[in-house]
Amino acid sequence: MSTHGSHLDPTVASLLKLPDDERIRALLADRFICHEKVGALLAECDYLAHRPPSLRPRGLLVCAPSGSGKTAFANALVRRYACHPATRLKAATKPVLLISMVNARDAEEIYRRLLEDLGCQRANRYTGKERRSMTLELARAANVQMVIFDEVQDLLNITPRQRVLALMGIKDLMNSLLLPIVALGTQEARYALESDQHLHARFAFRALPVWESDDYFRHFLESFESSLPLKRRSNLGSLTMMRSIIKATQGRLADIVWRLQIAAALAVGGEERVTPDLFHRSAYEFPTIVPAPSSQRRKPHGP
Ligand SMILES: Nc1ncnc2c1ncn2[C@@H]1O[C@H](COP(=O)(O)OP(=O)(O)OP(=O)(O)O)[C@@H](O)[C@H]1O
Ligand SMILES: [Mg+2]
Structure with a gap:
């Protein structure tokens, strides 16, 4: 099992050296996974934007x-x-x-x-x-x-x-x-x-999809996992994990992302991977967040 970040994107692997509280904040930050369905839509928008007026x-x-x-x-x-x-x-x-x-x-x-x-x-x-x-x-x-x-x-x-x-x-x-x-x-x-x-x-x-246990979802989860700075591989794309994620969220992306981020943050300094148990606990437990120094804090968005 990887402990050196070989399962991560190189930029994400470099976050493994951060102190745990910073890593938790990084895990909870928004990320955008360009999954296959969204990639196809982006390509269609590119076509519409670039075709001659x-x-x-x-x-x-x-x-x-x-x-x-x-x-x-x-x-x-x-x-x-x-x-x-x-x-x-x-x-x-x-x-x-x-x-x-x-x-x-x-x-x-x-x-x-x-x-x-x-x-x-x-x-x-x-x-x-x-x-x-x-x-x-x-x-x-x-x-x-x-x-x-x-x-x-x-x-x-x-x-x-x-x-x-x-x-x-x-x-x-x-x-x-x-x-x-x-x-x-x-x-x-x-x-x-x-x-x-x-x-x-x-x-x-x-x-855009309501997710189900298929190859598209597996690929999404694999990309999502590679964006999470955890020291060990979680195997989110395994059939067992996929099924329990779908069962718990009815395939709604907002809930999938919310639960996985909490589960990943709960894993910091402990399991260092998202386990089925941590995913289950993410329904009712929250990680402790040490507030970022004010210079790193995001300004709230206006209405
Ligand atoms: N491609 C993606 N990769 C990772 N996270 C995503 C992706 N798309 C959406 N999310 C996350 O899912 C959540 C819901 O996304 P978003 O607010 O865009 O949904 P929505 O369809 O606009 O919802 P609503 O109809 O309520 O406005 C957000 O937390 C967002 O960060
Ligand atoms: Mg919206």
Whole structure:
């Protein structure tokens, strides 16, 4: 059994020298595993972003239950397309815009959020018309290549008229910038798009998995394990572990990640691997966390 980190990614293996409390914090930090299903979606988004601009830009709607990794996927897309700071000759770039549709009641609000993502503070000072033209202008200057709308199912919580107006705003953006749109939401998101048949017809529909004991899940668990700075191999991809993880979480990624991180943190300084017993205990036990020095602490995110 490996005790020197040969089962880990090299960058993760180097974390084995950290003191236990730091290793626990590293184990509990968010990580993004580019598993096969998500890799295929990223490749499809790359295709949409890189194909020559078309008069009929296309969209992708990724539907999956809560906790399946939609927002994590959106953030991975944002990181994938690096922003470049302004130089003397070129404006700063921001290739991917990401906004949430929670409570977005009309196109004006959508443009306000896009402007904020483009770095324009207090966009509510401007009229709807001004917001639209500023968004288009700034998006061209920032070389935006894709816009992501998260929580699209929230469009069902507004009036039908508001929904039509919000969808018209999305369609207008798509047509004016000739850009692909990536929409994310629960299964209901599909019904939200149906209020605009023209827009709906431009979207391809994809899903993120609810996991089951198969090769995809095994590969995910193997990658996840190699990202956990524990001294010994856990064999998360064994059939027994896979089955008990699925049984305990019903295949919901948020719960899988939550439980595995706790189990891994509980293993530090003891078993040094995730055992079936530690996984079981992760349902009701928590590791002790020594707070990080203030210089290492993450600032809380705003609303
Ligand atoms: N590819 C991934 N690799 C590792 N962890 C992931 C991955 N995707 C998601 N997670 C983790 O799973 C949890 C849930 O993910 P996320 O918030 O993206 O789900 P969601 O589908 O957006 O949920 P909701 O519909 O409630 O907004 C988070 O803790 C996230 O860090
Ligand atoms: Mg989300």
